[in-house]
Amino acid sequence: xxxxxxxxxxxxxxxxxxxxxxxxxxxxxxxxxxxxxxxxxxxxxxxxxxxxxxxxxxxxxxxxxxxxxxxxxxxxxxxxxxxxxxxxxxxxxxxxxxxxxxxxxxxxxxxxxxxxxxxxxxxxxxxxxxxxxxxxxxxxxxxxxxxxxxxxxxxxxxxxxxxxxxxxxxxxxxxxxxxxxxxxxxxxxxxxxxxxxxxxxxxxxxxxxxxxxxxxxxxxxxxxxxxxxxxxxxxxxxxxxxxxxxxxxxxxxxxxxxxxxxxxxxxxxxxxxxxxxxxxxxxxxxxxxxxxxxxxxxxxxxxxxxxxxxxxxxxxxxxxxxxxxxxxxxx
Amino acid sequence: xxxxxxxxxxxxxxxxxxxxxxxxxxxxxxxxxxxxxxxxxxxxxxxxxxxxxxxxxxxxxxxxxxxxxxxxxxxxxxxxxxxxxxxxxxxxxxxxxxxxxxxxxxxxxxxxxxxxxxxxxxxxxxxxxxxxxxxxxxxxxxxxxxxxxxxxxxxxxxxxxxxxxxxxxxxxxxxxxxxxxxxxxxxxxxxxxxxxxxxxxxxxxxxxxxxxxxxxxxxxxxxxxxxxxxxxxxxxxxxxxxxxxxxxxxxxxxxxxxxxxxxxxxxxxxxxxxxxxxxxxxxxxxxxxxxxxxxxxxxxxxxxxxxxxxxxxxxxxxxxxxxxxxxxxxxxxxxxxxxxxxxxxxxxx
Numbered sequence: 001x002x003x004x005x006x007x008x009x010x011x012x013x014x015x016x017x018x019x020x021x022x023x024x025x026x027x028x029x030x031x032x033x034x035x036x037x038x039x040x041x042x043x044x045x046x047x048x049x050x051x052x053x054x055x056x057x058x059x060x061x062x063x064x065x066x067x068x069x070x071x072x073x074x075x076x077x078x079x080x081x082x083x084x085x086x087x088x089x090x091x092x093x094x095x096x097x098x099x100x101x102x103x104x105x106x107x108x109x110x111x112x113x114x115x116x117x118x119x120x121x122x123x124x125x126x127x128x129x130x131x132x133x134x135x136x137x138x139x140x141x142x143x144x145x146x147x148x149x150x151x152x153x154x155x156x157x158x159x160x161x162x163x164x165x166x167x168x169x170x171x172x173x174x175x176x177x178x179x180x181x182x183x184x185x186x187x188x189x190x191x192x193x194x195x196x197x198x199x200x201x202x203x204x205x206x207x208x209x210x211x212x213x214x215x216x217x218x219x220x221x222x223x224x225x226x227x228x229x230x231x232x233x234x235x236x237x238x239x240x241x242x243x244x245x246x247x248x249x250x251x252x253x254x255x256x257x258x259x260x261x262x263x264x265x266x267x268x269x270x271x272x273x274x275x276x277x278x279x280x281x282x283x284x285x286x287x288x289x290x291x292x293x294x295x296x297x298x299x300x301x302x303x304x305x306x307x308x309x310x311x312x313x314x315x316x317x318x319x320x321x322x323x324x325x326x327x328x329x330x331x
Numbered sequence: 332x333x334x335x336x337x338x339x340x341x342x343x344x345x346x347x348x349x350x351x352x353x354x355x356x357x358x359x360x361x362x363x364x365x366x367x368x369x370x371x372x373x374x375x376x377x378x379x380x381x382x383x384x385x386x387x388x389x390x391x392x393x394x395x396x397x398x399x400x401x402x403x404x405x406x407x408x409x410x411x412x413x414x415x416x417x418x419x420x421x422x423x424x425x426x427x428x429x430x431x432x433x434x435x436x437x438x439x440x441x442x443x444x445x446x447x448x449x450x451x452x453x454x455x456x457x458x459x460x461x462x463x464x465x466x467x468x469x470x471x472x473x474x475x476x477x478x479x480x481x482x483x484x485x486x487x488x489x490x491x492x493x494x495x496x497x498x499x500x501x502x503x504x505x506x507x508x509x510x511x512x513x514x515x516x517x518x519x520x521x522x523x524x525x526x527x528x529x530x531x532x533x534x535x536x537x538x539x540x541x542x543x544x545x546x547x548x549x550x551x552x553x554x555x556x557x558x559x560x561x562x563x564x565x566x567x568x569x570x571x572x573x574x575x576x577x578x579x580x581x582x583x584x585x586x587x588x589x590x591x592x593x594x595x596x597x598x599x600x601x602x603x604x605x606x607x608x609x610x611x612x613x614x615x616x617x618x619x620x621x622x623x624x625x626x627x628x629x630x631x632x633x634x635x636x637x638x639x640x641x642x643x644x645x646x647x648x649x650x651x652x653x654x655x656x657x658x659x660x661x662x663x664x665x666x667x668x669x670x671x672x673x674x675x676x677x678x679x680x
Contacts, residue, residue: 294393300432301390301400302352304407308345315352324357324391 005032011204016040017153018195018202022141022237024149043152044145054241055087057133058124060171066121070109078112079105086124088131097127125171133173135166138239140175141200150179150235158182158232160273164262174240176262180270181233182277188229191221192274196253197237203251210252212236215263224271225278232274234267295321334413337459340452341410348403357391358399362450363592370591372636377599378586379637381450398444402451404433405444409459416480418460418500421445450592457503457550467551468495468521470528471539472512473558475505493528495542503550510562513537514679515555517601519545519570519579523659523670532671536679539564546579546587552596555583559598566598567679572606572616573656574628577646585637604678608649611657614674617664618655625656 009032016028020041027042056065069085076084082094089097098105101123103116112120141149143161151159158181165175180192187193196203196212207213216234225232244254253259299317306314351358363369364384373380390399408427412419419427425441428434435441445456456462473489479501486508489496496502516538518524524542527533533540541555558564568583570576580603586596611618621629632638633647650656662670 290393294396296432297396297400298390301348301358301396301403304400304403304431305345305348305352305358308403308407308410309342309349310345311349315349317352320352320355320357 009036013038015202015204018197018204019200021146021149021153021195021235022197022200022202024141024145024152040153043149048139048142048145051139052134052136054134054137055085057168057171057173058082058086058089058127058130059133059168060242061086061121061124063118063121066117070112073109075108075110077106078103078109081109087134093129096129097123100127132166133168133171133241135173135175137241138166138173138175139200140177140239141237142177146177146179146235146237150181154181154183154233155185156181156183156233158274158277160270160277162266162269162273164266164269167258167262169240169244169256169258172240172242174238174259174262176236176238176259176266178234178236178266178270180274181235182231182274183233184231186231186233188231190229191216191219192230192232192234195233195235197235198243198245198250198253199239200237201250203253206247206249206252209246211255211259212238212253212263214255215260216267218264219267219271221271223275224268225275230278232278234270236263236266291321291325294325334458337452337454338410338413340454341406341413344406344452345403357389359387359389359391360451361385361387362447365446365450365592370588372585376594376597378594378597379588379591380594381591398447401428401433401435401441401444402447404428404431405441405448406452409448409456409461412460413458416460418462420462420464422464424461446589446592453592455549455553455593457500457553460500462500462550463548466497466499467544467548468497468524468542469502469539469551469554470495470524471510471515471533472537473510473539473562474508475502476508477501477505479504489539490533495524495528495540498541498548498551498554500550503554507558507561510539510558510564511537512539512562512564515539515541515558515564515566516679517541517543517547517555517566517568517583518659519543519576520659523569526667527671530668530671532675535671536675538679543568543570543579543583547583549590549593549596552583552598555601556596556598559601566601567604568601569604569659569675569678570606571656571658572608572611572618572661573621573658574625574632574650576606577603578628578632581637581643605674606657606659606661607646608653608655610674611653611655614662614665616657616661618657618661621650621654621656626651 016030017040020026020028024041024044025047028040030036030038073081073084079094079098082089083091095105147159147161150156160180163175163177166173168174194213194216196210203210238253244256246252246254298321302317303314348358362385363381364386365381369382369384370379371382388395388399390396408424421442422438425435425438428441445461449456469489471489475487475489477483477485477487482501514537518527518540521542521544524540527540539558541551543551555566559566568580570579583598584601585599590596629647629650638644638647662674
């Protein structure tokens with residue numbers, strides 16, 4: 001493979017840096033011949049608990065998958081087959097489903113016709129009696145690790161974590177977690193800059209196609225403190241047992257209504273934290289300005305008062321101003 | 332109040348500020364409240380005066396400190412003016428402030444500070460050498476003696492210039508010595524003023540002429556009052572025939588709400604000779620209908636304490652009945668000399 005190192009170097013570094021955010025337990029050494037030897041990451045000393053493998057959820061079934069599952073479970077009765085092959089399917093839900101379909105629970109799975117298989121697949125997908133997919137199969141970064149990772153990689157004055165889920169799309173569990181930041185290291189814009197991750201992998205390209213980025217524009221950020229250009233940033237991690245990528249490049253997540261809805265709710269949660277922060281910041285800068293202004297006018301008053309009285313020197317006033325605003329803000 | 336006393340008042344103000352600061356206290360002072368609710372008519376003095384309500388300026392209050400500093404600066408500026416024997420217009424003062432690190436939003440704000448200083452010290456701004464931009468003029472057989480530096484003791488005859496002399500600080504502080512005139516006639520417009528000089532009406536009627544130029548500046552009112560008091564000249568006022576002209580006369584007679592904190596500007600026995608509503612009819616003057624603004628002004632005046640006299644009430648009633656107004660220049664309709672030969676003849680004799 002050929003590439004232009006000079007042009008790519010920044011991108012590669014950016015990718016690795018973001019990787020240390022999503023996988024804070026990883027320490028990465030990056031060496032370019034004699035040019036660069038860089039070690040980053042490893043802000044967390046512990047390895048995250050591995051996700052628990054789970055059986056497929058019935059809502060994610062198709063005929064192909066059914067056929068494969070049946071091959072593995074020779075001559076099982078239909079009900080046992082359902083219970084053994086899928087998660088969230090128990091005695092009761094399996095019996096209800098079969099009663100609804102008019103199939104006998106003990107029917108041998110290997111004798112099902114093509115039509116019956118197709119019907120079974122459709123019914124499994126649409127039946128609403130199953131519980132949510134098991135979220136223990138997900139590997140979210142979690143509030144502590146996520147916060148610590150960003151803290152050690154970026155210089156930010158605000159770190160607020162929020163998450164949504166677990167939810168599902170077509171039987172696949174997913175969660176969204178995010179952190180809102182504020183600092184000069186981030187670009188100033190009317191909407192926050194977003195860093196996307198899917199299952200701990202940074203997504204660098206095709207942002208305009210991605211549901212996470214598109215949904216970001218649906219939020220009225222001016223209501224969340226981003227009235228003027230503010231250096232705010234969002235780190236958004238989408239984790240799922242299956243990521244619905246939009247294209248083979250795996251850089252953007254497809255536009256599914258469930259994901260959009262959760263993303264919107266997450267952005268608003270983070271937006272509220274941003275709003276509180278910006279308001280507070282504005283208030284304190286207003287206050288500082290007010291004190292500065294006061295101090296200036298007060299010393300002018302003293303100066304012209306002394307000049308009026310015919311004195312050479314104006315009395316010192318800074319200690320009085322300090323006393324007056326004691327405890328408000330640092331003067 | 333002598334110049335030395337004024338300087339002393341200002342110096343004391345500065346000393347107060349400094350000694351309060353040295354004690355570690357925040358200076359405050361009280362000012363009479365100049366809000367419209369606190370302006371009352373004093374029938375004994377026959378002028379508007381400020382009521383008893385007071386406001387406190389507190390330098391420890393972030394909302395007050397700006398105007399506090401501005402006020403002290405204006406006092407400092409005033410003291411500089413007096414000591415250097417200089418004068419300044421209100422506009423000059425506004426622009427000077429920038430060089431001293433004091434900023435005013437607009438001239439209205441700096442003008443307010445000057446009034447605040449007047450209220451605080453009880454000294455009218457003319458004593459500080461601070462004047463408004465507009466000048467009115469005076470012409471007539473009066474001899475005055477200057478007191479301003481460089482002209483001390485010099486006498487001036489107010490007929491010296493056929494254009495009249497501007498009423499500035501020099502005239503305002505000059506002493507009236509003698510006069511051959513028998514009456515002081517104040518007119519609203521410059522056109523009428525020139526007409527009366529040209530036609531030698533001032534000789535014919537033995538009148539000192541004053542051009543008010545709309546609402547008269549305080550310096551002019553105070554000069555008129557001195558001529559009235561010291562030379563025993565009765566004061567007559569000749570304005571346009573509308574509610575506004577009538578009020579110009581009223582302010583000369585009983586003072587304005589804006590200068591309610593200044594005493595000794597009013598001439599209670601001055602008289603408005605016209606143009607009255609009945610003059611419009613009697614002299615068949617060209618006239619215009621009263622506008623809504625005019626009528627609104629009439630309503631305001633009819634509720635005004637200065638208009639409670641029978642004569643004033645009649646004027647208002649007649650304006651309302653006639654629904655018309657006119658200007659001093661309208662007499663030209665009957666020829667250039669009509670106003671002098673006929674109108675003033677009737678009014679002054």
